[in-house]
């Protein structure tokens with residue numbers, strides 16, 4: 001494996017290690033791309049994701065699995081492909097012909113196609129499709145359909161198998177991989193803007209929200225169940241939270257962010273990628289994941305104030321602390337008092 005390089009590439013395939021969840025948090029265990037790559041071209045070196053350029057074949061099969069879109073094939077933009085595809089009179093996507101590989105899809109892409117097409121869509125695997133890729137696309141289709149079902153919409157994705165010739169496959173693959181995707185509509189521009197920000201919202205999430213907005217008048221649901229890998233929600237326990245801000249600091253997308261006065265924490269479900277980093281870094285385990293989420297707040301990027309604290313001065317140490325209605329003494333002094341209560345009693349008795 002190579003040394004720690006941020007932008008690693010093999011011809012068209014690019015790994016932007018700065019975007020990887022492991023970059024800012026060495027404790028992060030995300031291995032989604034590593035698990036998909038069956039030739040072990042991706043691995044961990046010094047706790048960071050690394051690409052072995054000797055082994056990588058440019059296949060792109062790991063791309064859709066990455067929650068942060070750290071992986072890409074240059075000249076093939078998935079958001080661009082989808083916006084182009086939905087304009088066409090087609091209701092099937094063929095692996096290796098319409099897209100270089102089904103491994104580039106995440107559930108967000110499938111839902112976005114269904115919402116924009118307003119029809120059923122077939123994902124066609126062929127004799128060239130690897131078994132791992134068939135399984136992968138089926139899992140993503142299941143996730144997408146679970147979401148559509150919750151929206152009470154009738155469109156579904158399904159996977160079908162069809163024979164195809166090697167020539168067809170190669171022609172399609174080459175045509176697509178060398179196509180410089182057109183500058184398409186606001187979704188693309190929004191994605192580019194977001195890429196410049198330090199905190200990064202993956203374009204597939206923006207595409208999904210924009211697709212939902214397009215059909216928002218047809219939607220008659222408010223709260224829906226969260227769907228793993230697609231839409232998440234967070235809550236913070238007021239009493240347990242110490243307002244340390246670690247969750248907001250480490251959240252890769254700024255879905256959790258602090259108030260301007262640092263006296264509370266907001267959450268925006270429309271930016272959450274469900275990576276679990278916040279829960280991992282929260283020492284008092286104050287963060288939970290409710291089973292439902294408000295769809296309107298998700299698609300219109302509305303933020304909720306999860307916790308807000310007034311600051312009081314501690315009677316013992318005289319420093320400011322987040323007041324929780326338990327008297328004017330901070331958590332640290334309270335713990336200290338509890339831990340050493342016996343000692344104080346003994347000292348008094350002397």
Ligand code: SF4
Pocket residue numbers: 019020021022030031032033034049065066067068069070071
């Ligand atoms: S899937 Fe993405 S976030 Fe996860 S290890 Fe690979 S590059 Fe990092």
Ligand code: SF4
Pocket residue numbers: 232234250251252253254255256271272273274275276277278279
């Ligand atoms: S809120 Fe938590 S789960 Fe959601 S993106 Fe931020 S760190 Fe990840």
